[in-house]
Amino acid sequence: MFTGALPWRRAFAAGALFIIATLTARAQAVDPLPSWNDTASKARVMAFVQAVTESGGKDFVAPTDRIAVFDNDGTLWSEQPMYFQLAFALDRVKAMAPKHSEWKTKQPFKAAIEGDMKTLAAAGEHGLLELVAASHAGLSTDEFAAVVKDWLATARHPKFKRPYAELTFAPMVELLAYLRANGFQTWIVSGGGIEFMRVFAEQAYGVPPQQMVGSSLELKYELRGGKPVLVQQPKVAFIDDKAGKPVGIHKAIGKRPIAAFGNSDGDFQMLEWATSAPGARLGLIVHHDDAEREYAYDRKSPFGKLDRGLDEAGPRGWTVVSMKNHWKQVYAPAR
Amino acid sequence: MFTGALPWRRAFAAGALFIIATLTARAQAVDPLPSWNDTASKARVMAFVQAVTESGGKDFVAPTDRIAVFDNDGTLWSEQPMYFQLAFALDRVKAMAPKHSEWKTKQPFKAAIEGDMKTLAAAGEHGLLELVAASHAGLSTDEFAAVVKDWLATARHPKFKRPYAELTFAPMVELLAYLRANGFQTWIVSGGGIEFMRVFAEQAYGVPPQQMVGSSLELKYELRGGKPVLVQQPKVAFIDDKAGKPVGIHKAIGKRPIAAFGNSDGDFQMLEWATSAPGARLGLIVHHDDAEREYAYDRKSPFGKLDRGLDEAGPRGWTVVSMKNHWKQVYAPAR
Numbered sequence: 161m162f163t164g165a166l167p168w169r170r171a172f173a174a175g176a177l178f179i180i181a182t183l184t185a186r187a188q189a190v191d192p193l194p195s196w197n198d199t200a201s202k203a204r205v206m207a208f209v210q211a212v213t214e215s216g217g218k219d220f221v222a223p224t225d226r227i228a229v230f231d232n233d234g235t236l237w238s239e240q241p242m243y244f245q246l247a248f249a250l251d252r253v254k255a256m257a258p259k260h261s262e263w264k265t266k267q268p269f270k271a272a273i274e275g276d277m278k279t280l281a282a283a284g285e286h287g288l289l290e291l292v293a294a295s296h297a298g299l300s301t302d303e304f305a306a307v308v309k310d311w312l313a314t315a316r317h318p319k320f321k322r323p324y325a326e327l328t329f330a331p332m333v334e335l336l337a338y339l340r341a342n343g344f345q346t347w348i349v350s351g352g353g354i355e356f357m358r359v360f361a362e363q364a365y366g367v368p369p370q371q372m373v374g375s376s377l378e379l380k381y382e383l384r385g386g387k388p389v390l391v392q393q394p395k396v397a398f399i400d401d402k403a404g405k406p407v408g409i410h411k412a413i414g415k416r417p418i419a420a421f422g423n424s425d426g427d428f429q430m431l432e433w434a435t436s437a438p439g440a441r442l443g444l445i446v447h448h449d450d451a452e453r454e455y456a457y458d459r460k461s462p463f464g465k466l467d468r469g470l471d472e473a474g475p476r477g478w479t480v481v482s483m484k485n486h487w488k489q490v491y492a493p494a495r
Numbered sequence: 496m497f498t499g500a501l502p503w504r505r506a507f508a509a510g511a512l513f514i515i516a517t518l519t520a521r522a523q524a525v526d527p528l529p530s531w532n533d534t535a536s537k538a539r540v541m542a543f544v545q546a547v548t549e550s551g552g553k554d555f556v557a558p559t560d561r562i563a564v565f566d567n568d569g570t571l572w573s574e575q576p577m578y579f580q581l582a583f584a585l586d587r588v589k590a591m592a593p594k595h596s597e598w599k600t601k602q603p604f605k606a607a608i609e610g611d612m613k614t615l616a617a618a619g620e621h622g623l624l625e626l627v628a629a630s631h632a633g634l635s636t637d638e639f640a641a642v643v644k645d646w647l648a649t650a651r652h653p654k655f656k657r658p659y660a661e662l663t664f665a666p667m668v669e670l671l672a673y674l675r676a677n678g679f680q681t682w683i684v685s686g687g688g689i690e691f692m693r694v695f696a697e698q699a700y701g702v703p704p705q706q707m708v709g710s711s712l713e714l715k716y717e718l719r720g721g722k723p724v725l726v727q728q729p730k731v732a733f734i735d736d737k738a739g740k741p742v743g744i745h746k747a748i749g750k751r752p753i754a755a756f757g758n759s760d761g762d763f764q765m766l767e768w769a770t771s772a773p774g775a776r777l778g779l780i781v782h783h784d785d786a787e788r789e790y791a792y793d794r795k796s797p798f799g800k801l802d803r804g805l806d807e808a809g810p811r812g813w814t815v816v817s818m819k820n821h822w823k824q825v826y827a828p829a830r
Contacts, residue, residue, distance in 0.1 A: 224703065301745060345705075358749050368559065369749025370680075370706075376746060381738040381764055388768050390745050403716040410636060410725050411711060412747060414693050414704025429716055433723050 192338040195331040195488050201481045208442040209342050219440035223343035227417040232350035234423035234464040235446050237328040240455040243463055244324045245356050248311050252295040281462055297394035308359040325360045330492040336365055349373040349409055351401035351426055373408040375400045405430035424464040443478035445469050450484035527673040530666040530823045536816045543777040548677050554775035558678035562752040567685035569758035569799040570781050572663040575790040578798055579659045580691050583646050587630040616797055632729035643694040660695045665827040671700055684708040684744055686736035686761055708743040710735045740765035759799040778813035780804050785819035
């Protein structure tokens, strides 16, 4: 009996060793960026992370200073055929139209109601802001969040027929998690509205509301039925785009990021700000060149135009990611 | 020999038990707020923290929602005989005066240079903002931080003859650490300038630059010698006071705090915003009633006026802390 137990013990010990060996091998083999093909851009990202996290290394950065900033539209999720927030604003203007008969003849509202995209495009940034302000204002921040949540649950993207919040880029969601696993604080710095993004960004990207910089309307503190609320006003408070991005970053974070991720010339100054200081820095541009799986556009696109960034990425040492060639998948499969 | 070893072993075991018992007793007896006298206000704070952190309790709040906001001037450090940032601005106006001969006849600059506090007080908020803007603008954020750092190292408070950064309230610094040890994220929400506070707040309070909300001037992104900088403009971007505080909180945090700490009517709406939602909430007002160890002032003070807050604290369930009676010490001893 006693000696008979030995083979069992040996088998157990061997099994335990096997399990330990397997787990160790798996830990070493785990790819933190499985949606990225093994190209130079993936290697560049991983080399940067290794450099700033290597204790005692010449490029080591303390965790408290590992700030990474991400544009949203076109960088973390799609932005075609129009910014998703604009699609939301148009849907909302249509829904509000019965109570605004004056919009039947007033541009850009008339074009919005009629779906006249040509006139809308011609209205430019000012016209679009007018739509956003009119469709967002008057609601308290809580009411607005509820309206956005409802829209995200019901609206479908015209090309992919999926909820907009599913059209986040799987490789970038992996990248956010990979950076956080390496002690980074990840921030979203977007031209999009901060109130709009906060509704879905924590679930979609793992970025909490307090790590978000965006455009905003003025807010007014008032009492409704004795309870305080914050009401969005029809007046733009801040546009977080182009040279506004470093300003927004500094106001919110007060530290200079060491890594910045964008896709359009609206992100140029953000990348410049993050990468033009001493030490290891990472600037990365997502290039939309995948007409089949997503969209192909750059220098002449009305949304997400990328022109100067394409020309200067090389000399500035920024990594340009080809969505078509560098990404195994664009979106995670439908849930 | 063998038996002789036993008493030694017994002594060792008894010693080990004694050490363990002592450490346990000490852990139970450690007071997280040693600068607070054992009064109702200390009990109220500790009961609140216990309620929101008790797993399974009816008032439990998840760590991600444990947001606490603190005013700075008069709540975390002194604000008499004038806001410390105003003392800085006055010193700076004096230092800049030789290059601004026009200030010799122009108010409020003339009063600032001459130390005419009566005229300065009469200039009101607008006049003070003019001084701040003129003395802060034109500097890049890095240059400004260096100037503030230098001032903090050299300037001395007129009454206490100590560096201003030493005049933080020891009981409040303990409170900040106590809340963080219980999973809270602590934020500063001050009418003071965010660029000014960031220079000392991390060291003084353990609050990092990205957990700060304050008043600010417009910033302009520009290239100086080919390098990007952010330059303060002589134009106020945001005043983080009164009804501006809930607005600033929402823009930066996007969550409603569950605890708010202030000392003046400038904090009224912040406390109202934090405490008028369901669940356990804590509102606390520091009352300056200690003329000997600090200053005594409230309803009629030009800086840090506390009038409505004193009247409404009772009905609203806010805790009023008497600095004189509830605090063992005001400042930590000189280093």
